[in-house]
Amino acid sequence: MPAIQLVLASASPRRAQVLRDAGFVFHVISSALDETPFAGESPQDLVRRLAESKAQLVAQRTIGPALIIAADTLVAADSKLLGKPRDAGEAREMLRQLSGGTHSVHTGLAVVRLPDQALHVELETTQVSFAPLSDQEIGAYISTGEPFDKAGAYAVQGRGGRYVTRIAGCYFNVVGLPLARLYRILGEMGWREQ
Numbered sequence: 001m002p003a004i005q006l007v008l009a010s011a012s013p014r015r016a017q018v019l020r021d022a023g024f025v026f027h028v029i030s031s032a033l034d035e036t037p038f039a040g041e042s043p044q045d046l047v048r049r050l051a052e053s054k055a056q057l058v059a060q061r062t063i064g065p066a067l068i069i070a071a072d073t074l075v076a077a078d079s080k081l082l083g084k085p086r087d088a089g090e091a092r093e094m095l096r097q098l099s100g101g102t103h104s105v106h107t108g109l110a111v112v113r114l115p116d117q118a119l120h121v122e123l124e125t126t127q128v129s130f131a132p133l134s135d136q137e138i139g140a141y142i143s144t145g146e147p148f149d150k151a152g153a154y155a156v157q158g159r160g161g162r163y164v165t166r167i168a169g170c171y172f173n174v175v176g177l178p179l180a181r182l183y184r185i186l187g188e189m190g191w192r193e194q
Contacts, residue, residue, distance in 0.1 A: 004113075004191050009058035009070035014157065015177045019069075022179055023193075029058045031070060035083070043076040044123050047108030052121050055110040064114025067191055071110070073176045075152030077103035082152040091142050094153040100132035102166075103152065105174045109182060113189045120185050124178035126169030128156070133163060151176075 006026035008016060019026055031054035037046045054070035062068060075082040077097050085091035105128055110121045133141075146160060147153035154160030156167075156174040172179040 003065075005066045006186075006191070007058060007062055007066050007068045009054045009068050012176055014155075014175050015071060018172055018175055018177045018179055022183075026069070029061060031055075031057045033057060035072070037081065043074050043081055043104070043106045044108075044125070046081075047072045047074050047106045048110075048121050048123055049108070051108035051110035052119065055112045055119070059112040059114060059117070062114060066114045067186060067189055068112040068114070069110075069182065069186075070112075071107050071177050073105060073107040073151050073173075075103055075105055077101065077152075084149055084151055085147060085153045088142050091147040091153040092138055095133060095138045095141065095147070098130045098133075098152060098154070099138070100130060102127055102129040104128075105152070105169075107173050107176065107178055109178060109185070111182075111185050111189055118189065120189060122181060122185065124170055124173045124181055126167060126171075126173040128164055128168075128174055129166040131163050131165050137163075 006024060008026050008028045009031040011030035033053055035050055050072035051070045055068045059068045082094050085094055105126045107124045112119050144159055146155050146158050156164055170178045
């Protein structure tokens with residue numbers, strides 16, 4: 001029986017690094033799609049839908065046996081979705097909203113198995129608390145450029161980690177890929193370490 005290849009359906013360097021650091025061997029096939037929420041769609045439903053869509057999109061371009069891994073992460077604070085900031089002004093607004101409070105990080109995780117098209121979709125949620133940030137701290141952090149391609153305008157594994165006072169739940173979920181949950185799902189879908 002041929003080995004099952006792993007395919008990461010993401011261009012995120014952070015997700016790839018999490019997998020590499022955990023010893024996984026995989027290929028990357030990016031999965032660009034429209035991430036606009038539907039009217040009234042909850043953050044949890046949105047990330048599950050986007051993860052599933054990304055996995056299905058890449059599955060159409062992959063020859064099995066394979067497990068296609070896709071994830072989508074959003075930050076939600078005071079019932080407001082915080083995706084990736086478009087500019088410094090939006091990053092500043094997001095960081096002010098996170099300052100001194102606790103927010104939720106939701107990741108939809110989808111795995112498609114080929115060739116039988118079996119699908120597994122789950123949700124991971126982590127609560128993250130931030131220290132109060134001064135306008136000077138926010139400005140200095142934005143000037144590093146780190147907030148611009150991150151949901152919620154911060155990287156917990158980078159300079160943004162200095163503002164995080166507490167994490168309740170999976171740390172790797174905040175990075176963008178809930179590792180322990182993914183490992184369990186892969187095993188349930190037939191993957192074994194080589």
